Amino acid sequence: MTHPFEIDHQGLAPTPAPEVPAARRGGRVVLLADAPPEHVDPAQMYIGTTLGVATGLFHRTLTGYIESHDGGPRRLVGDLATDTGRSTDGGRTWTYTLREGLRFEDGTPITSHDVAHAIARSFGPNGVYGPQFVQQALDPERGYRGPEQDGPYAPGVSTPDDRTLVFELSEATPGFPFFATTTTTTPVPRDRDTGADYETSWLSTGPYRVRESRPGRHILLERNPHWDPATDPIRHQYPDEVLWEFGVARDRQTERLLVPVGRDRCAVATFDVSEERVAEVEADPGLLARVVSGPSAYLQYVYVNTRRVTDVDVRRALNYAFDKGTCVRLAGGSAGAERAGTILAPMVPGHRAEDVYPSGEHGDPLKAKELLAGKELRPLVFAYPDTVPNAPVAPAVKAALEAAGFEIELRPVDKASFYSLMGEADNDCDLIYGVWGPDFPDASGVFDVLFRGDRLTRSGNMNLSYFDDPEITAEIAALAQEPDRTAAARRYADLDRRLMAEHAPVVPVYYKRQFTLYGPGVGGLFLSAQYFVPNLTRMYVTA
Numbered sequence: 275m276t277h278p279f280e281i282d283h284q285g286l287a288p289t290p291a292p293e294v295p296a297a298r299r300g301g302r303v304v305l306l307a308d309a310p311p312e313h314v315d316p317a318q319m320y321i322g323t324t325l326g327v328a329t330g331l332f333h334r335t336l337t338g339y340i341e342s343h344d345g346g347p348r349r350l351v352g353d354l355a356t357d358t359g360r361s362t363d364g365g366r367t368w369t370y371t372l373r374e375g376l377r378f379e380d381g382t383p384i385t386s387h388d389v390a391h392a393i394a395r396s397f398g399p400n401g402v403y404g405p406q407f408v409q410q411a412l413d414p415e416r417g418y419r420g421p422e423q424d425g426p427y428a429p430g431v432s433t434p435d436d437r438t439l440v441f442e443l444s445e446a447t448p449g450f451p452f453f454a455t456t457t458t459t460t461p462v463p464r465d466r467d468t469g470a471d472y473e474t475s476w477l478s479t480g481p482y483r484v485r486e487s488r489p490g491r492h493i494l495l496e497r498n499p500h501w502d503p504a505t506d507p508i509r510h511q512y513p514d515e516v517l518w519e520f521g522v523a524r525d526r527q528t529e530r531l532l533v534p535v536g537r538d539r540c541a542v543a544t545f546d547v548s549e550e551r552v553a554e555v556e557a558d559p560g561l562l563a564r565v566v567s568g569p570s571a572y573l574q575y576v577y578v579n580t581r582r583v584t585d586v587d588v589r590r591a592l593n594y595a596f597d598k599g600t601c602v603r604l605a606g607g608s609a610g611a612e613r614a615g616t617i618l619a620p621m622v623p624g625h626r627a628e629d630v631y632p633s634g635e636h637g638d639p640l641k642a643k644e645l646l647a648g649k650e651l652r653p654l655v656f657a658y659p660d661t662v663p664n665a666p667v668a669p670a671v672k673a674a675l676e677a678a679g680f681e682i683e684l685r686p687v688d689k690a691s692f693y694s695l696m697g698e699a700d701n702d703c704d705l706i707y708g709v710w711g712p713d714f715p716d717a718s719g720v721f722d723v724l725f726r727g728d729r730l731t732r733s734g735n736m737n738l739s740y741f742d743d744p745e746i747t748a749e750i751a752a753l754a755q756e757p758d759r760t761a762a763a764r765r766y767a768d769l770d771r772r773l774m775a776e777h778a779p780v781v782p783v784y785y786k787r788q789f790t791l792y793g794p795g796v797g798g799l800f801l802s803a804q805y806f807v808p809n810l811t812r813m814y815v816t817a
Contacts, residue, residue, distance in 0.1 A: 287340055287351040289373075290503035291510060294798050294812045301815025302515040303796060304541040306522040306530065308661060309689045310490055315473045316460035317392065317401035320736070321693070322572065322711055323544050326805035328457065330509065330813075331495060331516060332480040336370055336389065336439075336454040338508050341809055343800040348715070350451060351507055354384070354461070354479070358451040365446040365757070370454070372437040377500040378463065379478040386433040388461035394421040394428045396458045400469055402734035403694055405713060407453035407722075410729065411443050421464070448757050452714035481511035493518040512798070512814035523662040524548050531791040532561065539795035540815050542808055546789045549663075552606045555791070566790045566799055570806035571621035572711035573614055574601070576656075576671075576781035577696075577738035582704050583654070587645045589778035590631065592705070595642035596781045597674035599635035604667050609789040614782035617720065617770045621803075623759070624717035624766030630774040642678035653681040657696060658707035660686035667707070697735040706738045709786065711806060716759060717766035721750045724780075725773065739779035746773060 311324040316333050319325055329335065338353030350358055355370040376384035395401060397409055398420025409416070412430040421427075430442040441450065461479055468475045474487060481503075482495035495516040503511065517537075522530070524545040530538045532551065547555050547565070555561045576596065578589050598613045605611035615629025633641065656671055658664050664686075672682040685703065687695060696706050712719025722729075727742025728751075749769060756762040773779065788806050792799055798812035 287349065287507035289505060289507045291340075291507055291811070294510060294512070294814065296816075297510070297512050297798060297812070297814040298816070299512055299514070299814075301513050301540060301795075302517060302537070303513045303813060303815060304517045304519055304537055305544055306527045306541055307518060307520050307544045308523050308527070310520045312690055312692075312694060313403060313473060314493075315400060315476060316404070316457035316462070317396040318403045318473070319457050320404050322709075322805040323807050325457065326802055326807040327518065327544075327810065329805075330480075330810035331482045332478040332484075332498070333457050333460045334479040334506070335457060336459040337451050338455055339804050340508055341800075341803055341811070343798075343809070343812060348803050350455070353455075353506070353508060354389070354459070355454070359454060361450075363446075365448045365450060366443050368441045368443070368450050368454075370439045370441075372439075373505045374437070375502050375505045376479070377502070378461070379483040379498045379500055381500045382463065383436075384461045384479060385436040386439045387436070388463045389439055389459055390427050390431050390433050391421065391464045391467065392460055392462040393431060393458060394418075394426060395462060395467060397428055398422060400472065401458070403697065405456040405458055406729065406734075407456060407713070408458045411447045411450060411453060412441065414444055416731075426464070446755055446757075448759075449714070449716060449718060449754065452716065452719075456713060481506070481509050482516055485515070490520060492520055509811045510798075510814075525550075525662060528791060531564070531793055534793040534795075539793045542792040542796055542799065542810075542813075543790045544807060545663075546606050546610050547791055549604055549606045549610070552609045552789065555789075556609065561791070564792055564794060566788060566792065566801050566808045567609070568788055568801045569619075569621055570711065570786045570788055571619045571715075572709055572786040572806055573617075573619045574605070574611070574707070574709050574783040574786060576783060577706040577708055578779055578781065579701075579704050579706065579738070579740050580742075580777070580779055581740045582702075585649065586776070586778055588649065588651070591642040591645040591678060592675065592680070593631035593774075593778055593781050594633045594638045594645070595675050595678035595680065596633070596783065597637045597670055598633075598783050600670045600674070601667055602784050604663065604670070605784060605786070606789055608787075610787050611784035612787065614785050616782055617724075617773060617780065618717055618766065619711070619785045622712060622717055622720065623715065624763035624770070626767035626770065628771060630771060631778075637674050637678070639674070639678035646679050651680060653683050654704040655683045655685050655702060656705040656707065657685045657687050657692075657701075657703040659689040659692045661689050664707070671707075693736075694734075696738050698733050699730065699735060699740065700732075708738055710736070711786075715803075717763060718750075718754045721766065721769065722754055726750050741777065741779040743777065746777070
């Protein structure tokens with residue numbers, strides 16, 4: 275299953291975005307989050323729940339998505355740019371023109387130079403943890419180290435005038451308009467770039483800006499008076515304020531929204547309904563009417579660190595031994611998850627339903643033991659984000675794997691730094707419990723990020739299997755350049771099976787589904803097909 279999708283090559287998306295029927299201006303919406311975001315600097319952001327908030331409310335990009343609230347096609351359109359990009363040489367050169375009237379939150383005009391600087395800084399230390407698609411396309415060898423060391427612009431970037439950007443790439447890249455949707459292209463003015471401190475001093479380009487920030491507790495957003503709806507085909511600015519509240523665990527989010535009182539009547543969960551309350555919500559039509567739900571392109575994996583677990587039969591045994599059924603139950607059952615057997619989720623073009631390691635509901639320890647016979651095993655470190663939902667997952671994983679003959683050391687890691695720490699190439703974790711969803715509706719957003727060995731670095735890795743096979747890398751690179759994406763999807767399905775059968779660099783645990791509550795005082799919400807969290811672009815307070 276995939277969401278319908280189309281590219282608006284002509285950039286004809288209307289501005290301002292069409293009004294939402296029954297929407298009203300005013301009020302405050304509260305977003306409930308279990309932890310503060312790892313990063314809010316646009317060059318460093320790479321977690322879907324954070325991106326859903328940021329790109330909906332305060333960070334704009336060259337291109338973006340108009341998502342349908344009623345099942346229609348998702349459209350790639352120009353966001354800051356007038357269109358999705360123009361190329362006359364097969365995708366090697368791309369030209370963008372910024373819309374007129376764009377301004378930062380302080381009223382300063384947004385220019386092409388600000389976008390160029392944002393891209394340049396993403397090559398340096400303040401872009402290590404963010405998406406790397408634009409950087410790889412411009413400078414595959416990664417010789418450029420940022421504006422402080424190697425000049426103001428990244429290779430291949432030019433600004434003929436204040437509104438025009440030209441990207442000359444090292445090779446044809448049909449997917450560059452997708453790359454331009456990432457927050458790598460969110461403008462940053464050079465004279466306001468505070469380096470690492472831009473995490474807290476960033477300038478908004480969207481309909482809201484920060485009024486108050488209390489580290490670890492909340493960020494309060496207010497209307498950005500310099501955002502002009504006539505420049506934006508995607509977003510609205512209905513609420514007066516949005517309070518992004520941190521430290522609200524999954525079960526507490528659920529409790530507050532089951533019987534919401536006071537400000538919780540206008541609250542939105544950012545975590546799924548807690549597992550023990552799913553049946554209650556499903557049985558109550560009133561509660562079910564306040565749920566954003568549906569399938570997603572996100573998949574829960576156990577990344578197997580192939581630099582540390584070098585024996586492929588051990589990795590195969592892990593796939594057979596893993597108890598996926600318990601993980602599905604703890605994720606909320608069928609409302610929150612579906613047992614996985616592939617690298618690609620069903621929502622991603624190229625998914626083909628199959629399972630190289632069929633192991634039943636709760637694993638096949640006997641089959642795993644056959645593969646482990648005669649091998650000397652060392653203890654394996656299982657690292658996972660230290661959150662309330664993962665608290666019962668960890669011992670279940672340990673029990674299932676140890677039943678097959680493994681010895682497992684559990685290592686909870688603070689969620690706020692989990693991916694940063696796991697992205698360090700010298701980390702000592704063998705098994706890493708992490709989620710991934712593609713940045714755009716194409717399988718390259720999975721394989722290019724998670725399995726290309728030529729893109730491994732010292733830090734900031736999302737290839738948490740640390741997988742590096744030259745043949746697989748060459749195939750992934752070739753598929754990324756295939757102009758016929760329908761044909762590419764079929765080949766990605768074959769690659770999915772080959773990668774699992776020959777290398778087993780991950781254990782696909784479950785395909786994630788969304789099942790999120792919100793208060794009766796909020797309207798305009800629907801499931802984002804991009805980030806698989808509530809889409810906030812049409813959000814309003816009902817009364």
